[in-house]
Amino acid sequence: MTTLAPPLNSPSRSSATVGLVTPGKFAIWLFLATEVMFFTGLIGSYIVFRAGSSPRAYSNLYPPATDLSRTRDTVGIVIEDAGPDPDKVAFELVDAHVVGGAEEAKRLMDTAPHGVVGGLTNDKAADLVHKIEVASGHARIEPLKTQKWPLPYDDLTNPLAINLTAANTFVLICSSVTMALALAAIRQGKRLKSSMYLLATIVIGSLFVGVQVYEYNSLMFVHHYPVGISPTGHFRPDVSLFASCFFTMTGFHGAHVTAGVIALILIFLRSLVLGGYSAQNHAPIEMVGLYWHFVDLVWIILFTIVYLI
Amino acid sequence: MTSQVETSSSAPVGHGQGDDHIHPAPRNMLSRYVFSSDHKVIGVQFLSSGLIFFVIGGLLAMALRWQLAWPWKPMPILSRMLWSDPSLGYQMPPEFYAKLFTMHGTIMIFFVIIPILNGGFGNFLIPLMIGARDMAFPRLNMVSYWFMPPAMVFISYSFLVEGGAPEAGWTSYPPLTIARWATPGSLNGQTFWLLAVLCAGISSLLGAINYLTTILMLRAPGMTMMRMPMTVWGLFVTAILQAFALPVLTSALVMQTLDRVAGTNFFSPTGLAVANAPAVVGGGGPILFQHLFWFYSHPAVYVMILPGMGMVSDIIATFSRKPLFGYKPMVYAIGGIAGLGFIVWGHHMFQSGMNPAVGATFMLSTMMIALPSAIKVFNWLGTMWGGRIQFTTAMLNAVAFVAMFVIGGLSGIFMAASPVDMHIHDTYFIVAHLHYVLFGGSMFAIFAAVQYWFPKIFGRMMNEPLGKLHFFLTFITFNCTFYLMHIVGMHGHLRRIADPTVYESLRNSGVTNMNQFMTYSAFALGAAQILFAMNFFWSLAFGPRAAANPWHANTLEWETTSPPAYYNFARIPVVHHAPYEYSVPGLEVDFLPQTKPLPPAAMLHPVNS
Amino acid sequence: MVVRNWSFLFALVAVLSVAAFLYAPFSPDWWLPNPHSAPGHSVSSMGREIDLLFIVILLITGLVFIGTQVALVWEAFTFVDQLDEQGKPKRAASYFHGDNRLEIVWTLVPAVILVFITIYQFGTWARIKYPSRNPKVPPLAEITARQFQWVMRYPGPDGRLHSPDDLILINDLHFVKNQPTLIHLKSSDVIHSFFLPQFRLKQDAVPGLTIPVWFDSDTAGSFELACAELCGWGHYKMRGNVTVHETEAEFAKWTSERIGEQNRDQLDLATDGEAR
Amino acid sequence: MNHAPDAVAGVDHDEHRSPYLRAWAALAVLTLVEYFYASIFRDVLGVLVIGLVFWAAVKAGLVGWFFMHLNQERAWVYLLIGPACLLAVLLVLAVYPDVAMQPVDGEAPNAAQALKTGS
Structure with a gap:
């Protein structure tokens, strides 16, 4: 423990504070350790919830957490294409009394190619598929499949867009490297270059937040999802435990990124001032950098366990 | 956070490292006494707000005791004013009783003991005892305090919202807390409870980061870790507990808040429907909250006792005029408590439906944590052995801490034995145990510490006879209240x-009589605290001026003026030896301040064991 | 001299503490682990084990308590600072920092005792709580806790739970003396806790889980069932009755009576409806 | 991306920069690897989880080691982060039996159960 104290009267060897303990740096690492524990609370809960979820918690034909004990023998249909005239298909659905009304049928058309109608007998499903084909739509019979948790690429239970988020992951990684380069530049005394890298980090970080806001917006308000994802058609925190975990974890991560962007804007503005930072004095850049890389690191984990697994 | 780090790190690093640059005190009264970044002012702010809430929490307990002794009997005067209406015959509604114990527990833990011991004494003492000018991050320190007032507003305001204050106990177990219609307090009050505890938690967390950095980086020259007073060790280990355990509670509280306000499903089982409210989707687990809660709240028990243990060690050594017995074992014991403290939380959940094999593991670790506590008690007894014990009020309270902590510690063994816990879990045995630790322990430590450091904090001595009377009454009535x-x-x-x-x-007369006896004692215990308040305020105004070192103690805070100047030390002190060199043979006086070089005539025993 | 009196205060509290625990077993109103004849004694096999364990721990902790308090009081009496006429201390304080051998002794001895207690109680814990050690009997009843009552569902004549002939009662638990009895514990809203004080048994009822709980009784008679986990404003009144029958036949008679009553009531209701 | 205008740089410049850019390239490649790994093994849960956790750990390690300069820090950093990671693992392991291994109610979820009880 005693070795933690900074060496007394040590000649400041170089401009670099790497490898040297300053109170600020110690505190930021300690803060990151507390952040590790905070995200442990969230991610750990997600892991145990997921591992302990009932094997029949999610299904392709019914909303999450539906009691499936009385629906074992039913099948559903998936409307893959509403055809040139969706109204005709919608009419068939209303006519067959499988949806509540014209409005619900209309919403189902919006959900295509994943418009799910569940709770049908085999005969009725075949009949309905036939009628939809006649109405120049396209549908298929879907047997009931239950699962523990929404799997990636499973469009009937999982609404998350992996391609977009994979690209967004790359965006955040890029912001991490510009952050590292900003620190490297100021260590060499290249103030303008450092400022430009900071600006780049801000722009790329904001891009990440922007994409996440776009994703949230489409999940919660824009898109209509099949019933296996949400009974209401929209993917919101209350529709399933999966949604709760997803929004809480990515939401808190997003809040951390936003806080990081604000901190970056502050140090960027200061870096523009003459004498703001120099090769000898750039601790804030290093500290915000550590925070920023940590947030990047958390995202790498979140992207893997929430989107891909 | 980030901007705080920024500003403080751009100041010259390491005030404590022999840098004698003195900052002038701020001239503005607002930035000097209210929005102050001076650790001493912040300490006093924590202390005073904690004492105010001690009054509130204590009054809630009085009302609780009334209902237990004379169920449904209207309280004179108060029942008309506070909770009831004529249609109930001014009886206390049962949900109000639940509000009382919920708020009593919450306030005493999160707004009295933790803020006073850690926020108050931690802030005041750490820089003084390690010989620093201030905390490592003074402005972060200020932010840490100013997270408390919103917390206090939230917790107080919860009484006024529809449905009233929360009533799920300070443990706040879901689904009682997340189903809004489960009980009146869960309608709105619980949300304010969550916000209040979140704010108090952030305050503690920022404080912990500050303390750890300060203790590790800003010690005066010569102040090695093994020369730190036990108070600093206690606060140091406490800060470690806070830093690593509190974020988990934060995440649990965040999840519970979201369950309440955003409809998430973390702690509601599949299809949960409470009190005819529509069923939620659910899928989560109520037991998970208990795990996450106790992962912090068991270490929080040590957060509430370790600083007290440190302070009591200092006070007992000072007034026994003897070196602390077994300094290093004491340090290792504190470390052991902290280490084991992270892996014993499950003993709060033996009957919760947890896996019994996991329970058996927690039983073993819980038994083991009794060990460092025992070592500490034996070392305190060893410290007093052969000393010249001066029974000042501070010493009396400190000795009472030891005596009461023994009872609280030993009764803990009953609960650690999980089969016995089957019977006594959620009974008054637990209530007795926790009050022996938290009142008999932490509160007596606070009384001792206030009496001991009052001269340093305010520059005036407290009244000894009044203090002793307060101690006598408190000690007797405390035992009468809680022992039975x-x-x-x-x-x-x-x-x-x-x-x-x-x-x-x-319903038999034995239990009824005991309940009534405990209630009378509790009222007397409450009344005895008026003496403390009188002593506090009278001494603040009229107490005799204190010398720099009224107790002839060795630690660094006594080497500066009482009260200390804004910059603490005119010159950063240089530390020459361990903090407890009392009655060194061959010296004129029976104390040897840490800053004083050893005279050639004397020789110190090595602080080995 | 007067300074020594403080030691008497500490002594007084310690003596009264011990006295309270010594008196308690002899007063039926005070104390549960009391002789078999007294009301409120423990009536289950696990209860006797737990009481024994309690007494073992009480003896150990009691000795430690007496030891530390004697040391504390003796120190407060002997080593108190006394001043002579000139105001000088009569005696100098000793100067030592500790003793390694002593530290090792008072670390190892409590460690051994604590490990002993842990191992000693482990069998009881496993016997009571491990599902694999539950008695291999069909469940007596499914007990569902809800705000603020216990819903007891007994299997009807067909011996199967969740069949139409189930007997459903509120706050009324019946079983037979000297038979290991298994129940399935559930909750339909918040967390409750199934507490049988005289059986020394406690188990939380958690919504979403079905927890098997077993107990027995060596005494026929009526006892109380309490809710031990805060469950809302009415928590205090969530009380149930427990009746232990002397013989299997008595229990069967009671069951058939109750089932008859349940059926008759429903029939009456139905015919009432028709009549209107 | 974001190549600064003075691309022609001295030797020491490259010494500072190249590890970051190489780490960045490795992270980009690993993200692609993860992406394709996940789409290939989407139906084999065990392989999927083990592989992806491994790739994620490698990526997190790269960020920590190069960007956060763990390669240049001393023991004290590990004294802070190590216990946190240890406690994180411990917490999840201790909670796992109680949340993830509880017997799933075979019959019906609780709400339906309550309905039945009431009927």
């Missing part, structure tokens, strides 16, 4: 019930 709870608890008296007479086994 062991016995009614073993008798099967449940905690958190508004009316024990519902149960046949609790």
Whole structure:
């Protein structure tokens, strides 16, 4: 423990504070350790919830957490294409009394190619598929499949867009490297270059937040999802435990990124001032950098366990 | 956070490292006494707000005791003013009883003991005892305090919202807390409770980061870790507990808040429907909250006792005029408590439906944590052995801490034995145990610490005779109030019930008489605290001026003026030896301040063991 | 001299503490682990084990308590600072920092005792709580806790739970003396806790889980069932009755009576409806 | 991306920069690897989880080691982060049996159960 104290009267060897303990740096690492524990609370809960979820918690034909004990023998249909005239298909659905009304049928058309109608007998499903084909739509019979948790690429239970988020992951990684380069530049005394890298980090970080806001917006308000994802058609925190975990974890991560962007804007503005930072004095850049890389690191984990697994 | 780090790190690093640059005190009264970044002012702010809430929490306890002794009997005067209406015959509604114990527990833990011991004394003492000018991050320190007032507003305001204050106990177990219609307090009050505890938690967390950095980086020259006073060790280990355990509670509280306000499903099982409210989707697990909660809240028990243990060690050594017995074992014991403290939380959940094999593991670790506590008690006894014990008020309170902590510690072994815990869990045995630790322990430590450091904080001495009277009454009435709870608890008296007479086994005269006796004692205990308040305020205004070192103690805070100047030390002190060199043979006086070089005539024993 | 009196205060509290625990077993109103004849004694096999364990721990902790308090009081009496006429201390304080051998002794001895207690109680814990050690009997009843009552569902004549002939009662638990009895514990809203004080048994009822709980009784008679986990404003009144029958036949008679009553009531209701 | 205008740089410049750019390239490649790994093994849960956790750990390690300069820090950093990671693992392991291994109610979820009880 005693070795933690900074060496007394040590000649400041170089401009670099790497490898040297300053109170600020110690505190930021300690803060990151507390952040590790905070995200442990969230991610750990997600892991145990997921591992302990009932094997029949999610299904392709019914909303999450539906009691499936009385629906074992039913099948559903998936409307893959509403055809040139969706109204005709919608009419068939209303006519067959499988949806509540014209409005619900209309919403189902919006959900295509994943418009799910569940709770049908085999005969009725075949009949309905036939009628939809006649109405120049396209549908298929879907047997009931239950699962523990929404799997990636499973469009009937999982609404998350992996391609977009994979690209967004790359965006955040890029912001991490510009952050590292900003620190490297100021260590060499290249103030303008450092400022430009900071600006780049801000722009790329904001891009990440922007994409996440776009994703949230489409999940919660824009898109209509099949019933296996949400009974209401929209993917919101209350529709399933999966949604709760997803929004809480990515939401808190997003809040951390936003806080990081604000901190970056502050140090960027200061870096523009003459004498703001120099090769000898750039601790804030290093500290915000550590925070920023940590947030990047958390995202790498979140992207893997929430989107891909 | 980030901007705080920024500003403080751009200041010259390491005030404590022999840098004698003195900052002038701010001239503005607002930035000097209100929005102050001076650790001493912040310490006093924590201390005073904690004492105010001590009054509130204590009054809630009085109302609780009234209902237990005389169930449903209207309280004179108060019942008309506070909770009831004529249609109820001014009886206390049962949900109000639940509000009382919930708020009593919450306030005493999160707004009294933790803020006073850690926020108050931690802030005041750490820089002074290690010989620093201030905390490592003074402005972060200020932010840490100013997270408390919103917390206090939230917790107080919860009484006024529809449905009233929360009533799920300070443990706040879901689904009672997340189903809004489960009980009146869960309608709105619980949300304010969550916000209040979140704010208090952030305050503690920022403080912990500050303390750890300060203790590790800003010690005066010569102040090695093994020369730090036990108070600093206690606060140091406490800060470690806070830093690593509190974020988990934060995440649990965040999840519970979201369950309440955003409809998430973390702690509601599949299809949960409470009190005819529509069923939620659910899928989560109520037991998970208990795990996450106790992962912090068990270490929080040590957060509430370790600083007290440190302070009591200092006070006992000073007034025994003797070196602390077994300094290093004491340090290792604190470390052991902290290390084990992270892996014993499950003993709060033996009956919760947890896996019994996991329970058995927690039972073993819980038994083991009794060990460092025992070592500490034996070392305190060893410290007093052969000393010249001066029974000042501070010393009396410190000795009472030891005596009461023994009871609280030993009764803990009953609960650690999980089969016995089957019977005494959620009974008054637990209530007795926790009050022996938290009142008999932490509060006596606070009384001792206030009496001991009052001269340093305010520059005036407290009144000794009045202090002794307060101690005498408090010690007697405290035991009368809480000791019999062991016995009614073993008798099967449940905690958190508004009316024990519902149960046949609790309707007999023995239990009723004990309940009434405990209530009378509790009122006396409450009344005795008026003496403390009188002593506090009278001494603040009229107490005799204190010398720099009125107790002839060795640690660094006594080497500066009382009260200390804004910059603490005119010159950063240089530390020459361990903090407890009392009665060194060959010296004129019986104390040897840490800053004083050893005279050639004397020789110190090595602080080995 | 007067300074020594403080030691008497500490002594007084310690003596009264011990006295309270010594008196308690002799007063039926005070204390549960009391002789078999007294009301409120423990009636289950696990209860006797737990009481024994309690007494073992009480003896150990009691000795430690007496030891530390004697040391504390003796120190407060003997080593108190006394001043002579000139105001000088009569005696100098000793100067030592500790003793390694002593530290090792008072670390190892409590460690051994604590490990002993842990191992000693482990069998009881496993016997009571491990599902694999539950008695291999069909469940007596499914007990569902809800705000603020216990819903007891007994299997009807067909012996199966969740069949139409189930007997459903509120706050009324019946079983037979000297038979290991298994129940399935559930909750339909918040967390409750199934507490039988005289059986020394406690188990939380958690919504979403079905927890098997077993107990027995060596005494026929009526006892109390309490809710031990805060469950809302009415927590204090969530009380149930427990009746232990002397013989299997008595229990069967009671069951058939109750089932008859349940059926008759429903029939009456139905015919009432028709009549209107 | 974001190549600064003075691309022609001295030797020491490259010494500072190249590890970051190489780490960045490795992270980009690993993200692609993860992406394709996940789409290939989407139906084999065990392989999927083990592989992806491994790739994620490698990526997190790269960020920590190069960007956060763990390669240049001393023991004290590990004294802070190590216990946190240890506690994180411990917490999840201790909670796992109680949340993830509880027997799933075979019959019906609780709400339906309550309905039945009431009927």
